[in-house]
Amino acid sequence: MNSNTRAQIAAILGILLLAVITVAPWLAASHWLKPQELKWKAIITHKEELVTQMLALDKEASSYQNITEKKEANLTFRRNMETTTLDSLQGFVNSSPKYQVFNFKTIQIPDSKEVKFSMAASYNSLGQLLTDMWNNFQFMELNSMIMQPNPNRPDDEVITSVSVRLP
Amino acid sequence: MKPFTKKLPIIIDLQPEPQEVMLRLPEWMKYFFVLLYIATLTGLALLLQESFDEFKLYQEMVQARRMTEDTVRQINTLQSKLVENKTIQREYELYKMRQKQITRPGPILEWIPSLISKTQRANTITLVQTGDSTSVRVTVEKPITEPIGRVSTAPPDYLLQSAGEETPKYNELPKGQKVNINNEFTALVIQLKKQ
Numbered sequence: 001m002n003s004n005t006r007a008q009i010a011a012i013l014g015i016l017l018l019a020v021i022t023v024a025p026w027l028a029a030s031h032w033l034k035p036q037e038l039k040w041k042a043i044i045t046h047k048e049e050l051v052t053q054m055l056a057l058d059k060e061a062s063s064y065q066n067i068t069e070k071k072e073a074n075l076t077f078r079r080n081m082e083t084t085t086l087d088s089l090q091g092f093v094n095s096s097p098k099y100q101v102f103n104f105k106t107i108q109i110p111d112s113k114e115v116k117f118s119m120a121a122s123y124n125s126l127g128q129l130l131t132d133m134w135n136n137f138q139f140m141e142l143n144s145m146i147m148q149p150n151p152n153r154p155d156d157e158v159i160t161s162v163s164v165r166l167p
Numbered sequence: 168m169k170p171f172t173k174k175l176p177i178i179i180d181l182q183p184e185p186q187e188v189m190l191r192l193p194e195w196m197k198y199f200f201v202l203l204y205i206a207t208l209t210g211l212a213l214l215l216q217e218s219f220d221e222f223k224l225y226q227e228m229v230q231a232r233r234m235t236e237d238t239v240r241q242i243n244t245l246q247s248k249l250v251e252n253k254t255i256q257r258e259y260e261l262y263k264m265r266q267k268q269i270t271r272p273g274p275i276l277e278w279i280p281s282l283i284s285k286t287q288r289a290n291t292i293t294l295v296q297t298g299d300s301t302s303v304r305v306t307v308e309k310p311i312t313e314p315i316g317r318v319s320t321a322p323p324d325y326l327l328q329s330a331g332e333e334t335p336k337y338n339e340l341p342k343g344q345k346v347n348i349n350n351e352f353t354a355l356v357i358q359l360k361k362q
Contacts, residue, residue, distance in 0.1 A: 008192060011192060011196075015199075015200075015203065018203070018207070019203070022206070022207050022210050025214050026210070026214070029214075029217060029221075033221060037221065037224060040224055040225065040227070040228035040231075041224070043228050043231050043232060043235070044224075044227055044228060044231045046231075046235065047231035047232075047234050047235045047238065050234075050235055050238040050239065050242065051234070051238055053242060054238050054241050054242050054245065057242060057245040057246060057249060058245055060249055061245050061248050061249045061252055064252040064253075064255075064256055067252050067255055067256070070255050070256065070259040071255050073259060073262070074255060074258045074259055074262060077262040077266070127276070130272055130273070130276070131273060134271045134272070134273060138266055138269070139265065139266065139269060140269070141269050141270065141296070142269075142270050142271070142272055142294070142296050143295070143296055144293070144294060144295040144296060145272055145292075145293070145294040146291065146292070146293045146294075147291065147292040147293075148290065148291045148292075148339075148341075149290060149341065151341065151342045151343055154341065
């Protein structure tokens with residue numbers, strides 16, 4: 001092998017080396033970066049899905065109107081239910097001097113939420129009392145009500161028996 | 168000062184310059200080199216562009232990771248808010264429905280006087296509530312000649328199901344009260360249904 005042939009081989013090898021150096025980044029990109037790129041794209045896609053989900057949730061959460069007011073109303077309702085007891089009913093009728101009520105009697109049916117009460121009252125007082133009572137105890141259910149004129153004072157007073165169910 | 172007397176060594180070139188050119192490449196290789204050069208430059212430019220895109224993608228990924236953490240936190244907050252809102256709304260509707268279903272005697276008591284004419288006198292009024300149906304019974308003392316009033320309207324939020332006349336029961340009559348000889352007792356029986 002003469003020196004010229006050796007030089008030619010060396011030149012070709014040099015060219016090949018240069019070619020390998022040129023191609024190396026592409027190989028690295030295709031073998032190492034591309035899988036990474038797929039992972040990164042998956043992360044970005046996942047983020048976009050989460051953002052879409054967040055926006056949908058935000059829209060749904062915002063679709064409920066007047067939540068603060070409703071929350072307060074719920075508290076009021078709950079308090080109203082909790083305070084509707086036989087004791088509070090008795091206190092309501094007895095403590096207010098504006099209702100001229102006589103012979104106010106209450107009976108709680110054992111093991112039930114049913115309460116019966118009877119009273120004698122003037123017609124106007126009875127109407128006022130019933131109106132105020134149902135406004136104060138909003139979850140009290142009426143089972144039955146019987147009204148009859150008081151035999152002793154039929155023109156002025158009425159005897160009432162009311163059966164209610166407490167909440 | 169002592170003068171410099173040492174002589175420089177004589178370099179003898181043992182390998183003389185070759186008389187003929189050592190590397191003699193074929194003619195076509197010149198074009199090959201030029202082509203390779205152009206390809207390398209183009210490759211470098213493409214590689215730069217690729218690297219730039221890759222870097223941008225990397226930055227987006229880093230930003231996406233940070234945003235993902237924030238978004239997940241916000242989603243959790245929104246979900247708990249949504250659950251709370253749903254609960255509040257459901258409770259509110261239940262309370263309102265319950266409040267609406269509870270029968271108040273007010274509308275019926277206001278309506279009952281419209282059933283009784285001026286010549287009649289109501290004695291016993293009985294109101295019985297069973298589920299969404301309500302029965303009203305009014306015992307009246309009325310002139311014998313006067314027919315019982317026709318019930319044509321129902322109180323607000325009620326439907327009139329039936330209305331009729333019955334003989335009053337003994338305990339519905341006034342105790343110890345004598346009835347006028349021109350009068351009689353009768354009972355008006357009405358069935359209502361809550362709307």
